[in-house]
Amino acid sequence: xxxxxxxxxxxxxxxxxxxxxxxxxxxxxxxxxxxxxxxxxxxxxxxxxxxxxxxxxxxxxxxxxxxxxxxxxxxxxxxxxxxxxxxxxxxxxxxxxxxxxxxxxxxxxxxxxxxxxxxxxxxxxxxxxxxxxxxxxxxxxxxxxxxxxxxxxxxxxxxxxxxxxxxxxxxxxxxxxxxxxxxxxxxxxxxxxxxxxxxxxxxxxxxxxxxxxxxxxxxxxxxxxxxxxxxxxxxxxxxxxxxxxxxxxxxxxxxxxxxxxxxxxxxxxxxxxxxxxxxxxxxxxxxxxxxxxxxxxxxxxxxxxxxxxxxxxxxxxxxxxxxxxxxxxxxxxxxxxxxxxxxxxxxxxxxxxxxxxxxxxxxxxxxxxxxxxxxxxxxxxxxxxxxxxxxxxxxxxxxxxxxxxxxxxxxxxxxxxxxxxxxxxxxxxxxxxxxxxxxxxxxxxxxxxxxxxxxxxxxxxxxxxxxxxxxxxxxxxxxxxxxxxxxxxxxxxxxxxxxxxxxxxxxxxxxxxxxxxxxxxxxxxxxxxxxxxxxxxxxxxxxxxxxxxxxxxxxxxxxxxxxxxxxxxxxxxxxxxxxxxxxxxxxxxxxxxxxxxxxxxxxxxxxxxxxxxxxxxxxxxxxxx
Numbered sequence: 042x043x044x045x046x047x048x049x050x051x052x053x054x055x056x057x058x059x060x061x062x063x064x065x066x067x068x069x070x071x072x073x074x075x076x077x078x079x080x081x082x083x084x085x086x087x088x089x090x091x092x093x094x095x096x097x098x099x100x101x102x103x104x105x106x107x108x109x110x111x112x113x114x115x116x117x118x119x120x121x122x123x124x125x126x127x128x129x130x131x132x133x134x135x136x137x138x139x140x141x142x143x144x145x146x147x148x149x150x151x152x153x154x155x156x157x158x159x160x161x162x163x164x165x166x167x168x169x170x171x172x173x174x175x176x177x178x179x180x181x182x183x184x185x186x187x188x189x190x191x192x193x194x195x196x197x198x199x200x201x202x203x204x205x206x207x208x209x210x211x212x213x214x215x216x217x218x219x220x221x222x223x224x225x226x227x228x229x230x231x232x233x234x235x236x237x238x239x240x241x242x243x244x245x246x247x248x249x250x251x252x253x254x255x256x257x258x259x260x261x262x263x264x265x266x267x268x269x270x271x272x273x274x275x276x277x278x279x280x281x282x283x284x285x286x287x288x289x290x291x292x293x294x295x296x297x298x299x300x301x302x303x304x305x306x307x308x309x310x311x312x313x314x315x316x317x318x319x320x321x322x323x324x325x326x327x328x329x330x331x332x333x334x335x336x337x338x339x340x341x342x343x344x345x346x347x348x349x350x351x352x353x354x355x356x357x358x359x360x361x362x363x364x365x366x367x368x369x370x371x372x373x374x375x376x377x378x379x380x381x382x383x384x385x386x387x388x389x390x391x392x393x394x395x396x397x398x399x400x401x402x403x404x405x406x407x408x409x410x411x412x413x414x415x416x417x418x419x420x421x422x423x424x425x426x427x428x429x430x431x432x433x434x435x436x437x438x439x440x441x442x443x444x445x446x447x448x449x450x451x452x453x454x455x456x457x458x459x460x461x462x463x464x465x466x467x468x469x470x471x472x473x474x475x476x477x478x479x480x481x482x483x484x485x486x487x488x489x490x491x492x493x494x495x496x497x498x499x500x501x502x503x504x505x506x507x508x509x510x511x512x513x514x515x516x517x518x519x520x521x522x523x524x525x526x527x528x529x530x531x532x533x534x535x536x537x538x539x540x541x542x543x544x545x546x547x548x549x550x551x552x553x554x555x556x557x558x559x560x561x562x563x564x565x566x567x568x569x570x571x572x573x574x575x576x577x578x579x580x581x582x583x584x585x586x587x588x589x590x591x592x593x594x595x596x597x598x599x600x601x602x603x604x605x606x607x608x609x610x611x612x613x614x615x616x617x618x619x620x621x622x623x624x625x626x627x628x629x630x631x632x633x634x635x636x637x638x639x640x641x642x643x644x645x646x647x648x649x650x651x652x653x654x655x656x657x658x659x660x661x662x663x664x665x666x
Contacts, residue, residue: 065098067099069102069231069249073107073113090124101131103203103204106135108498109146118151131167131201132169134172138175143374143417144169145393161266163264169185169203173377174457176596177211179204180212186212200220205239206230221243226292226294228245229247233248235254236287261273271288315632327651328663330364333351334351334353338352339642342653344401352376354391357369364661369404377390378416379640390418396437410437410439421462430460437450450486454475456502464481468513470502474497474499478530504516508545517540518540521537522539534570539555543601544603544608549566551565553608559592561588561592562587590625599638606623613638617633
């Protein structure tokens with residue numbers, strides 16, 4: 042009997058350990074913003090967790106800040122550090138999309154962008170979800186997809202992510218496929234600010250309340266070896282109470298029963314599929330490649346060489362004709378800046394706070410200029426001068442050859458785009474609600490234009506300005522395109538419909554734009570102001586054309602480009618639309634990927650049209666037609 046008991050003891054201990062209950066607090070969508078009432082709600086939640094019934098750890102489900110600023114991230118971490126428990130954090134779209142550091146500060150403050158730990162027989166995995174710096178549906182970053190693919194398969198797991206893992210996320214089907222492979226049995230997130238029971242292609246899940254919506258509170262989650270329950274812990278007039286569980290679920294191993302087509306799409310995939318390329322076979326792929334990191338910027342090109350950079354900071358030079366790698370250089374920070382090439386010099390900004398000039402032949406650093414914060418803006422090189430904005434409240438003009446700062450001007454907000462530059466002015470927007478015009482010779486402010494809506498999220502910061510007929514044209518997140526007098530910054534008129542994407546014809550006569558829902562349109566850059574209504578609107582009847590474009594809900598900020606007789610409209614879901622510039626009808630559609638298309642380049646060689654594009658999920662492709 043004694044021998045039998047000793048043999049059974051390890052099994053008994055194992056069973057007890059395996060059935061250990063795990064309890065954790067889950068806080069999401071805190072949206073920290075200095076001085077906001079919701080900061081008090083977050084602090085009260087932290088205080089309650091510290092004094093209430095013990096938990097094993099605390100998870101934060103993203104949108105921990107409202108604007109992703111360095112100050113907000115540092116301040117919210119100070120509050121999190123008041124916890125007497127270990128905690129883990131994932132970033133949400135508010136932490137990433139408007140990040141003045143290009144998501145570098147989140148990494149510095151918390152030390153990771155995804156996590157893995159074990160508790161009570163469960164493996165917990167968490168990942169940031171983007172979108173990084175560009176307005177687009179969520180996209181689990183390419184780097185995180187690679188990380189997931191490296192996780193051990195079949196291990197009982199819980200996944201934490203900010204977004205719903207449905208069509209709210211562009212690569213949801215790739216994510217859920219990986220989660221099933223590695224053994225995830227349940228998923229928890231936020232984003233919707235309220236409680237919801239979900240199911241992601243067979244993976245049971247919940248979305249939880251924010252810390253301040255519908256009163257102050259958070260979620261309490263209890264896990265056993267095969268069951269999960271979720272309750273709200275809420276502040277009432279009588280004090281803090283734990284409400285009855287609103288979610289109960291038995292958990293178990295999940296077999297992937299989803300049917301995928303030859304391109305890896307499930308039946309639930311709601312957007313344009315790759316078979317569109319068979320419908321329009323006139324567009325051919327010359328070559329394509331895929332990186333192990335996101336790409337969130339455009340190209341520099343010259344002398345048969347293409348230069349591009351991944352968001353993880355690797356600058357590459359490849360041969361144009363066949364994509365052969367010529368050299369690569371890794372910078373010490375993320376990069377969202379589109380490189381500019383002039384002669385044998387490449388210039389770009391980096392989130393390590395430096396502006397780099399790099400030799401185009403071998404990738405050697407020729408000079409750097411140190412900013413006080415990340416440099417997300419893209420340079421424009423005119424003559425021998427580089428014009429570029431940064432996140433430190435400065436816009437700079439730098440000598441291309443010397444690397445010496447010629448002038449720098451104080452501005453409000455940070456810059457993320459390429460400026461418009463001619464011999465009269467330098468025009469760019471910031472996330473401080475401003476559009477600036479500077480004197481290119483000395484950097485003095487000529488005028489400032491402020492977005493009509495008093496919200497920094499409606500800033501004219503993601504649009505690349507264009508100029509024609511003495512007018513600056515921009516598209517702003519208030520869903521309007523504005524025409525501004527280039528000499529004084531006064532609004533001349535606005536066109537209803539748009540967000541942050543705009544384009545100008547090669548002859549400068551036509552402005553192109555798209556709305557967020559199904560429409561593209563064009564109007565005369567020199568349109569007679571007599572056609573403008575008393576309210577300042579250019580009516581639909583004054584447009585050159587206004588058409589249904591079949592793009593659906595569309596929020597890409599990537600500029601529209603005219604090429605020959607076509608208007609090329611990049612989308613946020615990897616589709617490139619070619620419209621006839623005369624009337625806007627669709628000539629063809631090409632699908633390159635499932636993610637946002639970055640700034641494209643086009644050229645013609647021996648009557649063949651070429652299009653060079655990259656997508657946010659790391660694909661680079663050369664097309665011809």
